[in-house]
Amino acid sequence: MYKNSLILLILFLFNHNISIGQNAEENFWDNVRYGGGVNVGFGNNFTTIAISPSAIYDFNDNFSAGLSVSYLYSKNKISNTNANVYGASVIALQNVLDSFQLSAEFEELYIHINNSITENSYWNPALYLGAAYRTGGVSLGLRYDLLYKEDKSIYSSAVTPVFRIYF
Numbered sequence: 057m058y059k060n061s062l063i064l065l066i067l068f069l070f071n072h073n074i075s076i077g078q079n080a081e082e083n084f085w086d087n088v089r090y091g092g093g094v095n096v097g098f099g100n101n102f103t104t105i106a107i108s109p110s111a112i113y114d115f116n117d118n119f120s121a122g123l124s125v126s127y128l129y130s131k132n133k134i135s136n137t138n139a140n141v142y143g144a145s146v147i148a149l150q151n152v153l154d155s156f157q158l159s160a161e162f163e164e165l166y167i168h169i170n171n172s173i174t175e176n177s178y179w180n181p182a183l184y185l186g187a188a189y190r191t192g193g194v195s196l197g198l199r200y201d202l203l204y205k206e207d208k209s210i211y212s213s214a215v216t217p218v219f220r221i222y223f
Contacts, residue, residue: 076092087114091222092124101133112149112210112222119150120149126165128210137171141210149195157195167210180208186218193222 059105080099088111105128112122128141145163152158161184166176181203188197202213 060155084113085223088112089114089120089222091191091220093219093221095128102127102131104130108143110145110147110222112147118151120151122147135171137169139170140168142166151190152155157188157190157197159184159188159195159199161186161199165210167208178208180205180210182209184216188218188220195220 090109090111092107092109094108095104097104108124108126110122110124112120114120116182118193124145124147126141126143126145128139129173130139130141131137131184143163143165145161147159147161150158161182163182163184165180165182166177169175183202185202186199188195190196195218199216199218201209201211201214201216204211
């Protein structure tokens with residue numbers, strides 16, 4: 057399954073005509089967009105704070121690729137559990153239509169969970185394929201983790217929402 061997923065990702069990334077040779081007068085930074093996400097959640101017994109800045113390069117009007125870093129902190133007062141999650145990812149975005157976007161993303165997370173009884177740290181990879189509605193620099197959709205393992209992932213499902221903003 058992992059091998060098939062990588063083959064699918066490679067075909068997705070390189071099955072498009074990407075113009076590598078650029079006009080000599082064109083500035084690299086003119087094609088870079090920045091964005092990412094912020095997530096804050098508070099409740100009676102929990103706190104979650106996450107930030108994930110990213111940058112993508114627009115190869116043309118239809119294809120972009122980039123990098124992202126992320127950090128998540130979560131505290132559950134009932135179970136007396138703290139979690140710190142650090143990560144990085146590589147993402148490719150294909151605008152199929154003006155308002156429809158496909159994505160492929162490989163993410164590697166370092167997860168450290170600590171409670172009053174145990175402490176556990178481990179790496180967890182994820183390979184996402186997604187689809188989203190896109191308007192301007194905002195995308196909203198779903199993605200599916202091909203490498204999802206319920207006992208390792210910080211998510212409760214292989215399907216997770218996508219909300220991206222790039223300026």
